[in-house]
Amino acid sequence: MSIRDWPIKRKLTAILLLISGLVLVLTSVAFVTYEVVTFRQTIQTHLATRSRILAANSTAALAFANEADATEILAALRYDPHTVAGALYDRNGRVLATYPARAAADLIPGAPEPDGYRFEGGRLVAFTPVAQGANQRLGTLYIASDTKAVSDAIRLSGIIAIVVLAIALLAAYALAAALQGRISAPILALAETATAASTRQDYSLRAPKFGEDELGTLTDAFNQMLGRIEDQKQELQQHATRLEQRVADRTKELEHRNEALRRNAAELLAANNELDAFAYSVSHDLRAPLRSIDGFSQVLLEDYATQLGDGGRDSLQRVRAASQRMATLIDDLLKLARVTRAEMRTEPVDLSAMARDIVVDIQRAAPDRPVEFAITPGLEAQGDSRLLRVVLDNLLRNGWKYSSKRPQARVEFNALEENGERVFVVKDNGAGFDMRYADKLFGVFQRLHSAAEFEGTGVGLATVRRIIDRHGGRIWAEGVVDQGATFYFTL
Amino acid sequence: MNAGKILLVEDNPDDVALTMRALKSHNITNDVIVAQDGVEAIDYLFGTKGRPAPTDLPAVVLLDLKLPKINGMEVLQRIRADERTRLLPVVILTSSDEERDIIDGYSLGANSYVRKPVDFVEFTKAAQQLGLYWLLMNRTPPPPRGP
Known part of the structure; x- marks a missing residue:
């Protein structure tokens, strides 16, 4: 997971730990550095003091080039466990006495070096002038001290620094874990409310407010937005309900009309069928009597022409003409009916x-x-x-x-x-x-x-x-x- | 003259009388058998318990459509459905010239469709022509072989 996707809680904790860790580390480094510097100055001062005391004590031995005395004086160095070597040089730079009395050659420089103190090859070395009065130089005192005390001091302060660092980090973590909630809790609550509102479409939810800070303002704004959405949703719902009602009303109205139309169509169909049956019946039945009228009139004209006389024959001709005309009328009416019925x-x-x-x-x-x-x-x-x-x-x-x-x-x-x-x-x-x-x-x-x-x-x-x-x-x-x-x- | 008979299926006694007169006045002397409704026509053609079917079929059937009990179309259907009568010439002779009737009649296998004219002079002409044509000019199919 990339840092970007970390939960806010973890991010806050990490930031707090990073800041406090950095501060602590810088502080520890400063502390250790200070310790080391201070300690080195202290040992240097101690060495200088001892050197000056020894130098003062050595004036007589050097003035008389008394080797035994000089060795005796240098032997006092054994009381300081850190002193590894010492030497007295005469005015001409020759070694008069050494500590330890028979010191290895590599421990003692062959000739005195310039006066002063310096760290050299893991040792602190001091060349101190031995003088009688203000100006009469008698020789040089050399003392080499190991730096174990320094490294001990460094180790100790390092350990202290690490322990303090660890404790401080732990405390910082605990505090961060406890305090990040102040910031993350409102955000988390906001996120939770937003998720719930969007997944359940429930806009009546409200995010809890934790304070009057910017997060509080954000929460207020968010809640206001939810409220507005809720209102609009309700309004929409009301519109939708009204619309549905209208659609339902219209549908019902349409159904009524359709029903009426269906009834009309059925009635029309029935009327049409009736007309059909009527026309069919007319075309079959109405002509038959006309045929009889015309036919039997003709029979009369043929069989009883003489008995009928002119008047009778004329009348029968009129009967025949009328029946034929009637037949034409019926035919024409049927045609009219057919035109109406035809698909x-x-x-x-x-x-x-x-x-x-x-x-x-x-x-x-x-x-x-x-x-x-x-x-x-x-x-x-x-x-x-x-x-x-x-x-x-x-x-x-x-x-x-x-x-x-x-x-x-x-x-x-x-x-x-x-x-x-x-x-x-x-x-x-x-x-x-x-x-x-x-x-x-x-x-x-x-x-x-x-x-x-x-x-x-x-x-x-x-x-x-x-x-x-x-x-x-x-x-x-x-x-x-x-x-x-x-x-x-x-x- | 051919000895063929005419089966006239007609329920209206006036039409029967006028048709008979028309045929007679033109010297069509063949027997005219009259069936007054569809049932009678079918009984004549196919026989009943009391009377067997005639050995000779008529030369032509003049069939009205609007008949009591069984109408003309159904009679035609029965005629065409029977092996013995399926080739029998049938002329529909009726009052109507409804398109529906003409189409149905031909669909069921009528040989001709004639509308009865109201004018008796025309009617007589039609009957005469029908008689002449179907009895004299038309060749009837041979009778089917018995089973």
Whole structure:
């Protein structure tokens, strides 16, 4: 684990120990250095004192070059266990006496060196002048002392320093461990609260405050933030609840509406099915009696023609005409019903081609009528081709039918653009109609001409309108009596 | 003249009378057997306990669709389902020209679909043409071999 990732407790303890350790080590080094320096000065002073006493005592022996005395004096050095060697040199630098009396040659320098004290090869050596009065130099005293006392002193102060260091560090560690809590505890509590709040999403938690220091301020700020988050969360929750309620309300409302729609659809389906059954029944059952009426009228006309007389025959012919007309009406009504019931299949339809087809049919049925059909090619639309064929068939046949009294009958099929919308136009130059009755044109069984003038049931245009309605389009007509009629439709 | 018979399946006595008249007036002298509903037609074709099925099948069946008990479509289905009658010519002769009926009729194997005209003159023409065509011009399939 890198130091960066250490827990705060450990970091604080480590910092405290590092600082106190550094201070203690510096202090110990200073202490030991001071000890050593002081001790060396002390031994030097002691040696100087002893040397000066011995030098003073040696003046007589040197003045008389009395070797025995000199040796005797030097022997006193044995009372100092640290003194390893000593020597007296005469005025000419020759050795007069040594300590120990028969000292090894390497212990005693051959000639006196300059006066003074110095540490030399692990020893402290002192060359002290021996003088009579102020100026009369008699010789030099040499004393060498080992430095064991110094190293002993260094060792001792080192040991003391190490022991003190250890105790102080231990104490520092104990104190650091005890005191780091003051700083780390609020931080740890803060961290714990933050973790708990974020993992449990519980923003009602509050971090405990330990004091009024910066950590206390931090804790306060953190708690305030939690409080604000809690408030906002509550507000959000309230919004969400209100929203859910609204969604639920809307859903319920929609369900009600859907239910109503389903009911309507079911009702419509039922009505449609009923209409279907009704139409089916009509197509089978309503024509049968008409057949009987027409058939037996014909039987009467064939078998009892003479008995009936002109009046009777005329009446029966009228009965027959009426029943046949009734049959046509029924057929047209069934067509209208079929248009309503038929399933729509939307596809692109070439209306021009369809119109040409229908015209061929019309002309084949009545080749002796010279009617000019003008069909603009390439008119296309989207729609159910079968139903659109019924539309065009009705409109073109109407044009053909109502222009029958014109010597130069003409029927047109084209299209124009009106407000960006394509409007298809079927126009004839026939009987036309009075615009006052324009709104009646598309009603079931509504006719603007008598059957004697132009035959018809008044169902065709109603059927056309129904189909246009089912395509979502509009249909309207313009007409002038005896000038012609124009039908417009959109899809 | 061919000895083929016509089986007229028709519940309306008026239509029966008019059809018979139309056929007779055009010298179609063949026997016309009338079944007044689907059950009678099936009984005639397939026989009952009391009376066995006829040895000769009719040359053509003129079948109305709206019939009591068993309707025309079902009769047609039964005819086509039976080995002995599956090739029997059946002409649907009815009042309706509902697309549904035409499609169903042909789907079930009708040979023709004719709508009865209301105009009796037209009706007579139609009946005559039917008689002439199915009795005289049309070749009926050979009777299936007995088991």
